[in-house]
Amino acid sequence: MNWWYYQPKPSVREQRARAAREAQRLAKKRGAASRAPAPVTIAGRSIASSFWGKAWCENLEAYRDFEYRLPRGRSYVRNGAVLDLVIDPGRIMAVVSGTQLYEVDIRIKPLPKAHWERVKTQCAGQIGSLIELLAGKLSEPVMRQVTDREHGLFPKPAQIEMTCSCPDWAKMCKHVAAVMYGVGARLDQAPELLFALRQVDHGELIEQAALVEVARGSARKTIAREDLGDVFGIELARPSKPAPRRKKAAAAKAKRPPAKKRRPAPKTRART
Numbered sequence: 599m600n601w602w603y604y605q606p607k608p609s610v611r612e613q614r615a616r617a618a619r620e621a622q623r624l625a626k627k628r629g630a631a632s633r634a635p636a637p638v639t640i641a642g643r644s645i646a647s648s649f650w651g652k653a654w655c656e657n658l659e660a661y662r663d664f665e666y667r668l669p670r671g672r673s674y675v676r677n678g679a680v681l682d683l684v685i686d687p688g689r690i691m692a693v694v695s696g697t698q699l700y701e702v703d704i705r706i707k708p709l710p711k712a713h714w715e716r717v718k719t720q721c722a723g724q725i726g727s728l729i730e731l732l733a734g735k736l737s738e739p740v741m742r743q744v745t746d747r748e749h750g751l752f753p754k755p756a757q758i759e760m761t762c763s764c765p766d767w768a769k770m771c772k773h774v775a776a777v778m779y780g781v782g783a784r785l786d787q788a789p790e791l792l793f794a795l796r797q798v799d800h801g802e803l804i805e806q807a808a809l810v811e812v813a814r815g816s817a818r819k820t821i822a823r824e825d826l827g828d829v830f831g832i833e834l835a836r837p838s839k840p841a842p843r844r845k846k847a848a849a850a851k852a853k854r855p856p857a858k859k860r861r862p863a864p865k866t867r868a869r870t
Contacts, residue, residue, distance in 0.1 A: 620695040624681050635682040635693070638675055638780035645675060646782040649738075650789035653745035653752075654782040660747060663755045664770050664778075671775020679773075680780040685791045690781060694773040696764060702777045705759040708797040709751060717743065717750065722806050736803065744792075744803075751796045 624635050646652045659668060674680070674694065682693040690704040721740045736744070744750050760774045770778075785792055793800035 616695060618678065620681060620699060624693060624699065636684060637678065638680040638683050638783050639678065640676050640783060643676070645672065645779050646786050648786040648789070649741055650745070650792060651782040651784075651786040653741075654785050654792070655779060657745070657747055657752045658778055658782070661755050664775070667768060667770045667772055667775045668779075670772035671770075671777075671779050674772055674776035675779040675783070680776050683777065683780045683784060685781065685784060685795055687794050687797045690777060690795070692777040692780065694762075694776055696773055700762055700764045700773045702763075702774055703761045704774065704777065706753045706795055707757040713749075714798045718802060718806055720749070721803055740803065751792055751798070753796070 646655050658664060674696075679695045680692055681695055681699070682691075684691045688706055688708055690702075690706070692702040692704075694700050694702055721736075721743050745752065760770055762771050762773045764771055764773055766772070781791075781795075790800050
């Protein structure tokens, strides 16, 4: 090794300053006519603070396939190196500042339909209260189910295809790792992006929970069905109403065969 060409690792301050300069150049390059960059900004040491973001990061760190590149990725995202991050259905696109600007493209397979149906079935009836439901919140048991490592929505390594324009040959380079951590930070602000990423509709969980609440009878006395649908912007299926008792009795009576008329008893003449 020629030590004359050895370059010391830049300090955190230098990394952040370079990322800030690159962010300005990227915004200027795109111009006002195109979409403005959406950088990942980390406040403090914790990458994620919400239930959703923390669960994503913990799940990421649980996979042995990724662990050897994750520390550098954490450092990159904390120092503001993820200059642009967009989460679309089945796809994550980002621009990361390194020695130069690198483009990261991550493809994630859609959640199988049968898997999604199992998630909805297991979540049915787990909304904690009608107040939670009306606030558009999922209860803690539902969130645990959705973020379960084996049976939830998080993708497994085999379902993730990662590419980066950097020369690193590894499946997950430090730039990709930074982007994956950036997704956790972005879920703090918009947890519904997890559902979009796996190409399922989170409104189906709310709708199913609403139907369960209506079926239990707790919602009938509090809010009309149309109002409940308006709260979440969804159309709730209307259950078939049982026929009233009077109508049932009348229908049953109509089906009975007509009763046979009895012949009057013959009249007897009085003896004189």
